[in-house]
Amino acid sequence: MTRATQKSAQAPSGKTTAQMQQPTEAGVLTEPWAxxxxxxxxxxxxxxxFIAKRIDEDMKVQQDLMHCRSIADIRHVQLSFFEEAFKQYQGGVVRMFDIGTHALQERPSD
Structure with missing residues (x-):
């Protein structure tokens, strides 16, 4: 989008895109962007x-694998790791979805 086009683009609220991107005097973005x-x-x-927690889990698994004495021990460590990772990734997706949903519900009316 060119600068001229950006200045003339109108949002549903009647403000131009450039106006909606301007910070207020207090330095806070104007609605609906805040x-x-x-x-x-x-x-x-x-x-x-989430990433910090996953890195901690990865390090723990490496230590657990070094202490394994048999193939059965390795299988147990790997199974536990993947079960926990699946739960954590699932929980992470749910949290992201909740944050996004909340943001859309908090949208100011035009």
């Missing part, structure tokens, strides 16, 4: 927590 920025921040924070 709640989306908050949701993106929440998602970013949630992702960082």
């Amino acid at each position: 709640h989306l920025v908050q949701a993106l921040g929440d998602m970013s924070s949630e992702m960082a927590k």
